Amino acid sequence: MSQRVTSRFSRTSLIRTRAAVLAAGMGASVALGAGVAAAADTTAASSAAGAVQAQAAVQAEAAKVQAAQAEKAAEARKAAAAKAAKAEKAAAVKKAAAAKKKAAAAKKKAASWIDPVKSYKLSASFAQNGGMWASKHSGQDYAVPTGTPVLAAHGGTVVKAGGNGAGDGPAYGNAVVIKHGDKTYSQYAHLSSVNVKAGQVVKTGQKIASSGNTGNSSGPHLHFEIRTSPNYGSAVDPAKFLRSKGVHL
Secondary structure: OHHHHHHHHHHHHHHHHHHHHHHHHHHHHHHHHHHHHHHHHHHHHHHHHHHHHHHHHHHHHHHHHHHHHHHHHHHHHHHHHHHHHHHHHHHHHHHHHHHHHHHHHHHHHHHOOOOOOOOOEEOOOOOOOOOOOOOOOOOEEEEOOOOOEEEOOOOEEEEEEEOHHHHOOHHHOEEEEEEEOOOEEEEEEEEEEEOOOOOOEEOOOOEEEEEEOOOOOOOOEEEEEEEOOOOOOOEEOHHHHHHHOOOOO
Protein backbone atom coordinates (compact mmCIF):
# COMPACT_ATOMS: atom_id res chain seq x y z
CA MET A 1 0.00 0.00 0.00
CA SER A 2 2.63 2.40 0.86
CA GLN A 3 4.77 1.34 -2.09
CA ARG A 4 1.98 2.22 -4.59
CA VAL A 5 1.48 5.58 -3.06
CA THR A 6 5.17 6.23 -3.15
CA SER A 7 5.42 5.06 -6.71
CA ARG A 8 2.49 7.20 -7.80
CA PHE A 9 3.93 10.18 -6.01
CA SER A 10 7.27 9.71 -7.70
CA ARG A 11 5.71 9.61 -11.15
CA THR A 12 3.72 12.71 -10.41
CA SER A 13 6.84 14.54 -9.27
CA LEU A 14 8.72 13.47 -12.35
CA ILE A 15 5.96 14.71 -14.61
CA ARG A 16 5.86 18.00 -12.77
CA THR A 17 9.62 18.32 -12.99
CA ARG A 18 9.60 17.71 -16.74
CA ALA A 19 6.80 20.20 -17.23
CA ALA A 20 8.70 22.79 -15.29
CA VAL A 21 11.84 22.19 -17.31
CA LEU A 22 9.88 22.40 -20.53
CA ALA A 23 8.16 25.59 -19.43
CA ALA A 24 11.46 27.06 -18.41
CA GLY A 25 12.95 26.17 -21.77
CA MET A 26 10.07 27.70 -23.64
CA GLY A 27 10.34 30.84 -21.55
CA ALA A 28 14.01 31.11 -22.30
CA SER A 29 13.38 30.65 -25.99
CA VAL A 30 10.72 33.33 -25.97
CA ALA A 31 12.97 35.69 -24.06
CA LEU A 32 15.88 35.01 -26.43
CA GLY A 33 13.68 35.59 -29.51
CA ALA A 34 12.45 38.87 -28.10
CA GLY A 35 16.04 39.97 -27.45
CA VAL A 36 17.14 39.06 -30.96
CA ALA A 37 14.15 40.89 -32.44
CA ALA A 38 14.89 43.98 -30.37
CA ALA A 39 18.53 43.90 -31.42
CA ALA A 40 17.51 43.54 -35.07
CA ASP A 41 15.15 46.51 -34.77
CA THR A 42 17.90 48.64 -33.24
CA THR A 43 20.36 47.73 -36.03
CA ALA A 44 17.79 48.51 -38.72
CA ALA A 45 16.99 51.85 -37.12
CA SER A 46 20.67 52.70 -36.90
CA SER A 47 21.19 51.74 -40.54
CA ALA A 48 18.20 53.81 -41.66
CA ALA A 49 19.42 56.84 -39.68
CA GLY A 50 22.90 56.47 -41.19
CA ALA A 51 21.46 56.27 -44.70
CA VAL A 52 19.37 59.41 -44.11
CA GLN A 53 22.40 61.27 -42.78
CA ALA A 54 24.52 60.16 -45.73
CA GLN A 55 21.84 61.23 -48.20
CA ALA A 56 21.49 64.58 -46.43
CA ALA A 57 25.26 65.08 -46.63
CA VAL A 58 25.27 64.30 -50.36
CA GLN A 59 22.38 66.69 -50.96
CA ALA A 60 24.09 69.40 -48.93
CA GLU A 61 27.30 68.97 -50.94
CA ALA A 62 25.35 69.06 -54.21
CA ALA A 63 23.57 72.23 -53.10
CA LYS A 64 26.93 73.75 -52.18
CA VAL A 65 28.35 72.90 -55.62
CA GLN A 66 25.26 74.32 -57.34
CA ALA A 67 25.52 77.51 -55.29
CA ALA A 68 29.19 77.86 -56.23
CA GLN A 69 28.39 77.30 -59.89
CA ALA A 70 25.55 79.83 -59.76
CA GLU A 71 27.85 82.39 -58.11
CA LYS A 72 30.53 81.74 -60.71
CA ALA A 73 28.00 82.11 -63.53
CA ALA A 74 26.73 85.37 -62.02
CA GLU A 75 30.29 86.70 -61.79
CA ALA A 76 30.91 85.67 -65.41
CA ARG A 77 27.74 87.49 -66.53
CA LYS A 78 28.75 90.54 -64.52
CA ALA A 79 32.25 90.51 -66.04
CA ALA A 80 30.79 90.09 -69.54
CA ALA A 81 28.38 92.98 -68.98
CA ALA A 82 31.22 95.17 -67.68
CA LYS A 83 33.37 94.23 -70.68
CA ALA A 84 30.52 94.99 -73.08
CA ALA A 85 29.86 98.33 -71.38
CA LYS A 86 33.56 99.19 -71.56
CA ALA A 87 33.71 98.22 -75.23
CA GLU A 88 30.58 100.26 -75.95
CA LYS A 89 32.03 103.27 -74.13
CA ALA A 90 35.33 102.90 -76.00
CA ALA A 91 33.45 102.65 -79.29
CA ALA A 92 31.44 105.76 -78.41
CA VAL A 93 34.60 107.67 -77.48
CA LYS A 94 36.29 106.53 -80.69
CA LYS A 95 33.25 107.49 -82.75
CA ALA A 96 33.08 110.91 -81.07
CA ALA A 97 36.80 111.45 -81.65
CA ALA A 98 36.44 110.44 -85.31
CA ALA A 99 33.46 112.77 -85.72
CA LYS A 100 35.38 115.59 -84.05
CA LYS A 101 38.39 114.94 -86.25
CA LYS A 102 36.22 114.84 -89.35
CA ALA A 103 34.49 118.07 -88.36
CA ALA A 104 37.85 119.72 -87.68
CA ALA A 105 39.15 118.53 -91.06
CA ALA A 106 36.02 119.81 -92.79
CA LYS A 107 36.31 123.11 -90.97
CA LYS A 108 39.98 123.35 -91.85
CA LYS A 109 39.26 122.50 -95.45
CA ALA A 110 36.45 125.04 -95.58
CA ALA A 111 38.70 127.68 -94.03
CA SER A 112 41.80 126.86 -96.08
CA TRP A 113 43.29 128.96 -98.84
CA ILE A 114 45.00 127.64 -101.94
CA ASP A 115 47.04 128.93 -104.88
CA PRO A 116 44.75 130.25 -107.65
CA VAL A 117 46.55 128.11 -110.28
CA LYS A 118 48.61 124.92 -110.37
CA SER A 119 52.02 124.23 -111.95
CA TYR A 120 53.04 127.86 -112.16
CA LYS A 121 56.14 130.03 -112.03
CA LEU A 122 56.08 133.21 -109.98
CA SER A 123 56.88 136.33 -112.03
CA ALA A 124 56.18 139.96 -111.07
CA SER A 125 55.67 140.35 -107.31
CA PHE A 126 53.79 142.81 -105.12
CA ALA A 127 55.07 146.44 -105.02
CA GLN A 128 57.55 145.74 -107.80
CA ASN A 129 58.51 148.73 -109.96
CA GLY A 130 58.20 148.61 -113.74
CA GLY A 131 57.05 150.38 -116.85
CA MET A 132 54.04 148.09 -117.20
CA TRP A 133 52.22 149.75 -114.30
CA ALA A 134 51.20 153.31 -113.62
CA SER A 135 52.52 152.80 -110.09
CA LYS A 136 54.02 149.85 -108.24
CA HIS A 137 52.69 146.38 -109.04
CA SER A 138 49.53 145.70 -107.03
CA GLY A 139 49.54 141.90 -107.01
CA GLN A 140 51.38 138.64 -107.58
CA ASP A 141 51.74 137.29 -111.11
CA TYR A 142 51.67 133.56 -111.88
CA ALA A 143 53.23 132.72 -115.25
CA VAL A 144 51.01 130.03 -116.82
CA PRO A 145 49.90 129.18 -120.37
CA THR A 146 46.68 130.66 -121.73
CA GLY A 147 43.70 128.48 -120.85
CA THR A 148 45.09 127.30 -117.48
CA PRO A 149 42.19 126.78 -115.04
CA VAL A 150 41.94 129.63 -112.53
CA LEU A 151 40.61 128.50 -109.13
CA ALA A 152 38.92 130.38 -106.32
CA ALA A 153 41.68 130.78 -103.72
CA HIS A 154 39.00 130.65 -101.04
CA GLY A 155 35.25 130.22 -100.86
CA GLY A 156 33.08 133.30 -101.13
CA THR A 157 30.70 135.33 -103.27
CA VAL A 158 31.54 136.80 -106.65
CA VAL A 159 31.02 140.56 -106.49
CA LYS A 160 32.46 141.57 -109.89
CA ALA A 161 33.08 139.62 -113.10
CA GLY A 162 33.66 140.48 -116.76
CA GLY A 163 35.61 142.79 -119.12
CA ASN A 164 37.14 146.16 -118.43
CA GLY A 165 38.75 144.71 -115.32
CA ALA A 166 35.25 143.96 -113.98
CA GLY A 167 34.94 147.69 -113.44
CA ASP A 168 38.55 148.38 -112.37
CA GLY A 169 39.69 149.54 -115.82
CA PRO A 170 40.86 148.04 -119.14
CA ALA A 171 44.41 147.45 -117.90
CA TYR A 172 43.18 144.32 -116.07
CA GLY A 173 41.42 142.87 -119.11
CA ASN A 174 38.83 140.27 -118.13
CA ALA A 175 38.68 139.97 -114.33
CA VAL A 176 36.84 138.45 -111.35
CA VAL A 177 36.60 139.72 -107.77
CA ILE A 178 35.43 137.43 -104.93
CA LYS A 179 34.36 138.59 -101.48
CA HIS A 180 35.50 136.52 -98.51
CA GLY A 181 34.93 137.03 -94.79
CA ASP A 182 36.65 139.66 -92.59
CA LYS A 183 36.82 142.35 -95.29
CA THR A 184 38.99 140.23 -97.55
CA TYR A 185 38.63 140.11 -101.34
CA SER A 186 40.58 138.25 -104.03
CA GLN A 187 41.01 139.50 -107.60
CA TYR A 188 41.94 137.52 -110.76
CA ALA A 189 42.88 139.41 -113.94
CA HIS A 190 44.08 139.12 -117.59
CA LEU A 191 41.67 136.18 -118.05
CA SER A 192 40.95 134.63 -121.43
CA SER A 193 37.43 133.63 -120.27
CA VAL A 194 35.21 134.04 -117.20
CA ASN A 195 33.05 131.19 -115.89
CA VAL A 196 31.18 132.93 -113.06
CA LYS A 197 28.94 135.96 -112.60
CA ALA A 198 28.29 138.52 -109.88
CA GLY A 199 26.25 137.15 -106.99
CA GLN A 200 27.40 133.56 -107.50
CA VAL A 201 28.70 131.65 -104.47
CA VAL A 202 31.87 129.66 -105.11
CA LYS A 203 33.84 127.12 -103.13
CA THR A 204 37.54 126.92 -102.43
CA GLY A 205 39.25 125.38 -105.46
CA GLN A 206 36.30 125.86 -107.81
CA LYS A 207 37.20 126.85 -111.36
CA ILE A 208 36.10 130.43 -111.97
CA ALA A 209 37.95 131.31 -115.19
CA SER A 210 40.81 130.50 -117.56
CA SER A 211 44.09 132.40 -117.63
CA GLY A 212 44.99 134.57 -120.60
CA ASN A 213 46.74 137.65 -121.89
CA THR A 214 43.98 140.30 -121.98
CA GLY A 215 44.40 143.91 -120.92
CA ASN A 216 47.77 145.47 -120.17
CA SER A 217 49.80 142.22 -120.33
CA SER A 218 53.12 141.27 -121.90
CA GLY A 219 52.40 137.54 -121.99
CA PRO A 220 50.07 134.81 -120.69
CA HIS A 221 49.80 134.91 -116.91
CA LEU A 222 47.38 135.34 -114.01
CA HIS A 223 47.43 138.57 -112.06
CA PHE A 224 46.26 137.83 -108.48
CA GLU A 225 45.46 140.36 -105.77
CA ILE A 226 44.26 140.32 -102.16
CA ARG A 227 42.28 143.44 -101.30
CA THR A 228 40.54 144.98 -98.31
CA SER A 229 37.73 146.22 -100.58
CA PRO A 230 36.37 145.10 -103.96
CA ASN A 231 38.02 148.01 -105.76
CA TYR A 232 41.42 148.95 -107.08
CA GLY A 233 43.75 150.72 -104.63
CA SER A 234 43.14 148.50 -101.57
CA ALA A 235 45.59 145.69 -102.38
CA VAL A 236 47.93 144.06 -99.83
CA ASP A 237 50.83 141.67 -100.44
CA PRO A 238 49.08 138.50 -101.70
CA ALA A 239 52.12 136.22 -101.32
CA LYS A 240 52.56 137.24 -97.69
CA PHE A 241 48.82 136.82 -97.10
CA LEU A 242 48.72 133.33 -98.61
CA ARG A 243 51.75 132.24 -96.62
CA SER A 244 49.99 133.36 -93.44
CA LYS A 245 47.19 130.96 -94.42
CA GLY A 246 49.55 128.05 -94.83
CA VAL A 247 49.98 128.23 -98.61
CA HIS A 248 53.51 127.54 -99.82
CA LEU A 249 54.28 129.54 -102.94
